[in-house]
Amino acid sequence: MSRQSGFTLVEIAIVLVIIGLLLGGVLKGQSLIDNAKIKNVIQQATSLQAAVNAYQDRFRALPGDDPLATTHVPGATGNGNGDGQIAEYQLAPQHLALAGLITGSFNGTTDFMTSAHGGAVYIFNDAVGGRSGNGIRFDNLPDTYAAELDAKLDDGKPDSGAVRATGPYTNNGTIITRTAIFF
Template identity: 50%
Template sequence: MKKQAGFTLVEIAIVMVIIGLLLGGVLKGQQIITNAKIKNIENDFTGITGAIYSYQDRYRALPGDDSRADKRFIPEAGVTISKGNGKNGIEGAFDTESDTDESRIFWLHLRAAGLVTGEPSSFDQPINAFN
């Protein structure tokens, strides 16, 4: 009798199970990474909200709208701390390029107060949603 070379059905089944387990593990790993990224963004938004409330509690003004910000914070050399108009609202366009619009100095006030990380003198915040 001639012996045939090849794989048995049991061997093929075992290989298929191993491939399935590997694929399942990779897909689950990707899901865990995606969920971690989403949670990180959620925590960032929560932190920003907390920073806004802390600023309001401490200075009785909205960041960006604070009419006394130029007197509250000691600017670094060559830096001007712009102030808002104090009308209880943050005015300005989301894509403004003016360093005096309240929507732009919002981050400057939060940074100068030490409530968010970053250089208080930096105007490197994005000027549109795609930056």
């Protein structure tokens, strides 16, 4: 007569506890990665706003809108119209880079910056969430990132304040088409 052997309840419980700890560690690790990306996006927004302010202080014009950019920053491929609106958004990163205020090489026509999440970043005069004006626009951020950005820099509401979004913060991973920080 053969005797069957199997796992005891204690052994099964220990395995389940180990699996739970592993899953908890993976989820916590993902949370740490997401928080680092959010902090990177916030740091990028703060740095870009400081660069725009420095450019404006130095040249008395906004990057991208500077009517004398080819004189102010040799190598610029174009000038803005000087109307106070950064509608010439493709020139803005080039003007900032040539002035030494941001890093990168921009051709002034098709280049854009990218966020820590991988979406496009523009310095732009735009309308987002019922407000328009000059600002920094992040495209295709998950709503959780946009909500955190808004909570840390403004009032946490997608349709009021200086940080606006094209959709609500549902915290379910929905992609927000545009999130803008107006200055």
